Every structure is written in structure tokens, then in C-alpha cells.
Amino acid sequence: MTGNFKMMAKTLYGFEPILAKELRNLGAGHVEEGVRNVTFEGDTGFMYKANLCLRTALKVYKPIKTFRVFNEKDLYRHIHDIDWPSIFDVENTFALDSITTTEVFDNSMFVSLKAKDAIVDKFRAVVRERPNVKTQDPDIRINIHIYKNTCTVSLDSSGNSLHQRGYRILTNIAPINEVLAAGLLLKSGWDGQTDFLDPMCGSGTFLVEAAMIACNIPANINRESYAFMHWKDYDAELHQKIVDASLKKVREFHHKIIGYDKAPSAVRKTQENVDHANLSDYIDVERKDFFRTEKPVEGKLHMVFNPPYGERLPIEMEEFYGRIGDTLKQNYPGTEAWLITSNLEALKHVGLKTSKKIKAFNGKLEARLVKYDIYEGSKKDKNQDGNP
Numbered sequence: 001m002t003g004n005f006k007m008m009a010k011t012l013y014g015f016e017p018i019l020a021k022e023l024r025n026l027g028a029g030h031v032e033e034g035v036r037n038v039t040f041e042g043d044t045g046f047m048y049k050a051n052l053c054l055r056t057a058l059k060v061y062k063p064i065k066t067f068r069v070f071n072e073k074d075l076y077r078h079i080h081d082i083d084w085p086s087i088f089d090v091e092n093t094f095a096l097d098s099i100t101t102t103e104v105f106d107n108s109m110f111v112s113l114k115a116k117d118a119i120v121d122k123f124r125a126v127v128r129e130r131p132n133v134k135t136q137d138p139d140i141r142i143n144i145h146i147y148k149n150t151c152t153v154s155l156d157s158s159g160n161s162l163h164q165r166g167y168r169i170l171t172n173i174a175p176i177n178e179v180l181a182a183g184l185l186l187k188s189g190w191d192g193q194t195d196f197l198d199p200m201c202g203s204g205t206f207l208v209e210a211a212m213i214a215c216n217i218p219a220n221i222n223r224e225s226y227a228f229m230h231w232k233d234y235d236a237e238l239h240q241k242i243v244d245a246s247l248k249k250v251r252e253f254h255h256k257i258i259g260y261d262k263a264p265s266a267v268r269k270t271q272e273n274v275d276h277a278n279l280s281d282y283i284d285v286e287r288k289d290f291f292r293t294e295k296p297v298e299g300k301l302h303m304v305f306n307p308p309y310g311e312r313l314p315i316e317m318e319e320f321y322g323r324i325g326d327t328l329k330q331n332y333p334g335t336e337a338w339l340i341t342s343n344l345e346a347l348k349h350v351g352l353k354t355s356k357k358i359k360a361f362n363g364k365l366e367a368r369l370v371k372y373d374i375y376e377g378s379k380k381d382k383n384q385d386g387n388p
Contacts, residue, residue, distance in 0.1 A: 008037050009039075011056050011057055012056070016035070018183055020032075055213070060156075064153055085122070094119070095141055098143075162179065165220055167208055168205065177205075180362060185213055194255055197301055200290060202266055203270055204269070207259045215282065303336065337374060340360060
């Protein structure tokens with residue numbers, strides 16, 4: 001077991017406060033929010049735990065060297081000085097990701113090539129062999145970040161992005177990213193204390209993420225591999241202890257999580273993903289057209305959904321979003337309804353007053369996560385007019 005070291009978790013726009021809270025709850029030290037990232041401190045076991053448990057992180061990086069760089073010779077020399085053969089074996093494949101915001105280098109590809117040469121030359125000097133570069137699914141990922149004249153070299157402990165949870169085997173035409181789904185659920189205040197409905201569930205991402213939050217199931221429990229498993233200092237026994245300890249914190253869930261979709265293919269895909277995530281005890285999926293449904297439970301209902309935007313799924317926007325508002329108003333009293341859309345014009349046709357509006361990005365599309373409070377009785381009648 002090593003001592004504490006600095007790490008950085010990468011996230012999506014606007015999710016920095018949620019990720020920081022997640023890290024503090026897991027026990028991280030010196031948590032600081034950045035732009036699309038959060039830095040923190042922990043030991044090797046915590047690095048394993050961060051990859052396993054964080055819902056809103058895309059990557060977890062372990063910085064190994066920071067230095068000043070003024071030209072390509074500086075870059076090569078400092079990266080060559082790192083003892084790469086002590087970090088990974090020559091049999092491992094590796095890849096480099098470079099991000100540059102500097103006048104020194106105007107091409108991140110050049111930085112990656114120069115760094116690759118330095119790493120390969122180091123192996124040749126020490127072990128008389130060289131590792132191979134593999135751009136797709138390498139064993140080892142190395143991140144190089146240059147800002148002005150400061151270069152940070154980090155090991156990517158995650159490998160493939162952490163949104164690739166391992167449970168989603170089938171998707172529809174416009175699936176929502178798992179990290180985005182988890183972050184939106186947490187932003188909506190979902191805590192597993194009420195019933196939950198996604199009335200346009202697609203391939204079921206909101207449903208699975210909602211169940212994992214409700215039951216405190218580690219986000220990446222279904223994932224089979226991480227890049228840190230290829231590092232020379234990987235401690236398989238410690239990793240298993242972290243997994244076992246995290247699973248002991250799973251809790252029971254005493255409400256319903258329900259998903260609707262009118263497309264038979266979507267219902268089938270959702271059910272298979274739910275089964276693959278081992279969550280069929282908590283999630284019910286039905287083929288239903290939301291516009292012909294009524295609230296399926298008594299008491300409070302928490303609703304989160306991702307309706308078509310008109311970007312990839314052709315629909316009559318004005319009519320479609322108007323029907324969303326009508327259905328909520330008429331058939332869903334006592335519901336806290338959240339939806340995300342990048343079609344800001346379409347929101348005007350919902351015809352309900354938003355109580356919250358949060359900027360987000362779905363891929364490259366700027367979107368809004370909006371909340372509608374659908375009241376019971378007189379409150380409902382009194383508050384359902386207005387514009388978003």
C-alpha cells in the first residue's frame with residue numbers, strides 16, 4: 001500500500017460540484033473543483049474505489065510528472081527521464097492522448113509522437129526491446145496535458161471511459177451517455193426515496209442508473225477491466241477488497257422503478273440491459289405510449305426522461321411537446337417531472353411553468369434539464385399556466 005497522491009477525475013460540463021460531492025462522500029482528501037475536472041488525493045486503494053464507484057467521472061488520472069517545457073527537446077528529455085519500464089511491461093501495448101493549450105506546440109499529434117519516441121527509446125535503452133503502440137483498446141493509456149509552459153504527464157487509470165459501465169449491451173438510435181444520465185438524476189435530487197418513472201425509456205439507461213443510485217450499487221460493478229490492472233504495481237488482492245467493501249454498502253430499495261416505451265424494440269433492449277445489470281428485481285419495463293398513460297402509483301412520483309429532440313428522431317415538435325405538457329397536467333398529479341432536451345424552442349410548447357432550468361450538454365448538443373412540479377388538486381389548477 002502506498003501513501004496518498006494527487007489524482008484528477010474528468011467529468012462533463014456542470015457536473016463538477018456533483019463529482020466533488022461524490023469524492024468527498026467516498027473519503028477523498030483535498031477535493032478541488034476545476035473546469036470539467038476535480039482534483040483530489042487518495043491512496044492506491046482509493047484510486048481503485050474511485051474507478052469502481054464514481055457515477056459522474058469519465059476518467060481517473062494519476063499524474064506522475066509535471067515539468068516546464070519550452071521546446072520539443074525539453075518534452076522529449078523529461079518524458080524519457082521517466083522510468084517507464086518500472087510502470088508497465090514491454091509486452092503491454094500503449095497509447096497517448098495529448099491536449100495542448102500553448103504557443104510552444106500547436107499540434108497535439110506532434111506532442112503524442114514526440115512522447116511516444118521518448119517512451120520507446122527509454123524501453124530500448126533499459127530492456128533492449130520496445131512496446132507497441134495500439135490506438136484502439138491499448139493496455140496502457142498515457143495522458144499529456146500542456147498548458148502554456150507547464151506539462152503534466154499522467155497515467156489514465158480507467159482506460160475506456162467510465163461511462164462504459166458494462167451493462168448496456170443493446171442501444172437505440174439516440175442513447176444517453178451513462179455518466180450524463182447519472183449526473184442528471186443526481187441533479188434532479190433523485191435519492192431512491194420515492195417511486196420513479198422514465199416514460200420514454202429508450203434502452204433503459206435512466207432506469208438502470210436510478211436503480212444503482214437507489215440501492216447504492218457501485219456504478220461500474222459490471223465492468224470487467226480498467227487500465228490500472230495492467231500496471232506493474234497492480235494489487236489484485238487490494239482491488240478485490242475494495243470491491244467487496246463497496247458491495248457491503250448496497251442497500252435495499254422499497255419503491256418502484258418503472259420504464260415505458262411505445263416501441264417494442266426499445267422495451268426488449270431495455271429488458272435485456274436491465275437483466276444484464278442484474279436489476280430486474282427493481283425495474284419493471286412495459287410497452288406503453290406515455291400519452292395514453294396515467295400515474296401508475298399512489299403518492300409522490302419522481303420522473304426523469306429524455307424525449308426526442310428532432311435531431312436524430314423525426315417528430316412534429318410543437319405537437320409532441322404540447323402533448324407532454326397535457327399528459328403531465330391531466331394524468332400525473334403529485335409528480336416531480338424532469339426532462340432534458342436540446343430543442344429549446346420545443347420547450348415553449350409544453351405549456352407548463354418550469355420550476356428549475358439547468359444547462360447541460362448531451363454530447364455536443366447544448367441542452368436544458370428542466371423541472372415541472374405537477375401539483376395535486378387546487379395547486380395544480382392554480383400553477384400550471386405560464387412559459388418555461
